Amino acid sequence: MARSETDLATQGYTFSELMVAAAAREIADGELVFVGMRLPMLAFLVARRTHAPGAVGLFENGVLRENPATELLYTMGDPPNLRGATQCGSMLDVMGLLQQGRVDVGFLGAAEVDRFGNLNTTWGHRNKEMQRLPGSGGAGDIACLARRTVVLLAHDRARLCDRVGHITSPGFGTGEGWRRAQGLPAASGPSAIITTLCVLRFGHDGEAHVASVHPGVSVEEVLANTGWTLRVADELIETSPPSHEELRVMRELDPNHFWTR
Amino acid sequence: MARSETDLATQGYTFSELMVAAAAREIADGELVFVGMRLPMLAFLVARRTHAPGAVGLFENGVLRENPATELLYTMGDPPNLRGATQCGSMLDVMGLLQQGRVDVGFLGAAEVDRFGNLNTTWGHRNKEMQRLPGSGGAGDIACLARRTVVLLAHDRARLCDRVGHITSPGFGTGEGWRRAQGLPAASGPSAIITTLCVLRFGHDGEAHVASVHPGVSVEEVLANTGWTLRVADELIETSPPSHEELRVMRELDPNHFWTR
């Protein structure tokens, strides 16, 4: 990403680092977090090392960690993620905690996200051709059952679309009341979408709006790169840049910017 | 039991030993057996050491053993029953095998058994007063789900009654078709009742009949000690006495006749 390299030179951090910092702040101390790989993993590590030392991480393979593996992981099943874990149970053990409503926040990626925070990781599009993608994994479960979900993705007009073609992971469906009508838990649903340009949040009606734009990004740029007429918060703010401490921890964990190009 | 001591002197074995041998023969080689404590435990051990070396024992606390503990156990949770087990899982693990229909035979005791093999271990009677008994434990589960169940109890007119006052562990209910009508598995139900006097088996109509009487016991004695008009098999036989080999193994395992007084 040429853009991020420029940012690193001019602003002192990359957009990925900004996203990681923003994601880390979505985790409160003591919370139980369904962690993904890559940026969310790094966000969890940053949160643990800064404002949320008591956060506990869960992984779909049954792993529960208080002291996260500090090595670079390619998958949650990499041996460093098992050694020294607090508990290695079964997938059902961690999914049970999720379904009990005990998981505070889950991080998700997506090929497509729509106006109501619904995610598609099953069918993509390229040049009007349908492309089969890998599927849900645990994402659909987290989207249904975590108290809050946070989505991270690159901001792209084709990926932030009016309605996803396939709901792999439900957000707010068609708006207010939809989740309850489907039978999903009362305390659940999307909390934020963190993109390369901005942070989106959701109103009571379940529709996304721009809550903050990243430093150096204009609202117009956000709107032009979004596939629907995106609402803007009345009190739009700028996303706080990563703090020195956050950057220090991130770079200690990822010295070669493998995750945070 | 004065009677058994007499038998030991005159016949060379006690009635308990006869019951254990009869129970052991209910186990075929390679079968999965839900073992209880006391006489069934000894029967399982005898079967393993004689005609059924491949039988596997299950216990409700999650234990699965191929090589049974050879020490005297008071409960299935005694440390010798855990050490050297093949698998110690959870209660649900073994109950799952049971519900899958994989458990061939389960042994049960009872305060009362009736004409259709229903068992009561919840409410007893003494001098017309109701007595609260400990309850089902795993017996009700085994009675519902094992492919065959074998009941062991002392033959007593009050305990072999026309209808039990409380069905803790269902047998054939009120007769033919009852189990299926309740929703119980097609391949399940009582197979034998081994008492101190005889072995009862069940006809297609679900009613018990005397299949064999123990050596030295008359049919009249059996009928007089049974609380309903008990049917007698057309070809009534004598229960085979324990073989030398069976007795040898039993006495090696229980040298002081602790279980087999």
Next chain:
Amino acid sequence: MTAESKLLTLRDAISRHVPSGSMVLLGAQLEQMIPFAAGHEMIRQSRRDLTLVGPISDILFDQMIGAGCVSRVMAAWVGNVSAGVGYCFRRAVERSIPRRLEVVDYSNFTMALALHAGALGVPFLPTYATLGSDLLKKNGNLREFSSPVSEEKMVAVRALRPDVAILHVQRSDAQGNAHIWGSLGVAADGARAARKIIVVAEEIVEPSVIASDPNRTLVPGFLVAAVVHEPGGAHPSPVQGYYGRDHAFFAEYHEQTRRLEDFEDWLARWVVQATDRGDYWKQLGPGRVENLAVKEHALSAPADFGY
């Protein structure tokens, strides 16, 4: 970054986390590791109106019922596993002595499923167990229904979520991450079904000991409210690798509690006057404790978590 210690005395743990009226899970590992010390502390602190939950809790349920702590018991079996009936249980059910007791009868499997449903966060789980039995007719938490995929008759076992699970374990760190081995019973589901957990441990160990074998962690610390170091706290029930079952104690209890007044003497001697576990050991005498000690150690083959 190291979390705060949750170590408390047994007295404080019960005082803070088990108010009268609680639904308490005891005896999750069946005949092993029954938290007798914790139960005795509840008796001394005069807890009332408890609902006791557990498949089988050997004579602990009987003692707590006899002491008047319990208004309801949800269990598969209540008595004395090696000796037979529990006389306090019988007096309570048959004659409301010392008070009326409601009994909700489960089988072992349906009790395990009720806790499993709680642990999985679902309102019920389906089974064929108890079909045709009087348990199904009398226990309101067992309900017949038709399977939505096969139209068969099945039983829906309603989820149980105890207020507190008391789990006796072999070893725990100060945050409550605990290893249990040997008899697992319903411990893993019980831990997750409960709203909070009190861990009573034979040994308190460094977190690195627990983390050296995360597959053996049956209780994750973040669900634990208190950790109590109480070696021998499961006596007279056994703890694999620590001490054996005191069979004689169960037989004596059976003999010494047949009559109400005898039970009251038993309770005074072993619970009320033994104000803590130290007094209890003195009552028991050193020879008896020694007899229960491990005679031959049998260590598990190591598993390599390296890379």
Next chain:
Amino acid sequence: MTAESKLLTLRDAISRHVPSGSMVLLGAQLEQMIPFAAGHEMIRQSRRDLTLVGPISDILFDQMIGAGCVSRVMAAWVGNVSAGVGYCFRRAVERSIPRRLEVVDYSNFTMALALHAGALGVPFLPTYATLGSDLLKKNGNLREFSSPVSEEKMVAVRALRPDVAILHVQRSDAQGNAHIWGSLGVAADGARAARKIIVVAEEIVEPSVIASDPNRTLVPGFLVAAVVHEPGGAHPSPVQGYYGRDHAFFAEYHEQTRRLEDFEDWLARWVVQATDRGDYWKQLGPGRVENLAVKEHALSAPADFGY
């Protein structure tokens, strides 16, 4: 009294126990211990019309689909975990190359529940997962129903009973009693849900090693049809305590299978011409194998099963 050995070569185990048309569970431990060697043997033996079942099987499902062995896949995720999509999977779904593929989409949780239902012997298990999703609409094994105890909308996940589960394990005795540690995933339920099991083990050990730690026995031998000794058989996926994940292999597979003809070359080189695992190791080269070896051992603290 010692049971007969179930040791077979991988070739014989697949030949006898995995006929064409079978429903096969692979990848029960997610990204660890994926039975690649067994999958390759199925390709070499030209199995057809398999139904592959598993939450995620990294690139093994992609390879078997590309080789034409598979008519249906029931999974939560099919691709290349560290590199992204699986091109063979895409070609099969989008263009029926090399043949038409039916995909039954699960989430991880609903796949785990399907196997758990199989293991528990019930026709379904209830969950809130997938409510509101298109998975629920399209997967006929997920059905909305009303909870019999709470009237809530729920999803009934139909039980799966694979014909055979292939489980890669750290160590097993010759009867198939096997220890698995580290990443457990859905291995315990998968083992019990399946009608038979093939165990592929890094090490064959004496029964006493398994019995020294019965809590670690995830697979009971009496359910096992065959035991195969195939060290390294999970490569390129990792086995805790034995070898690491060969990340580069996954990246290379991604690059080398983008075009159909490149995949065919890949398959010829790594599977068809490598007629057994010995050839495969030669292809891989000694330096690479060495790099994956355990650098620092980390043995679990012992548990004492003595008394």
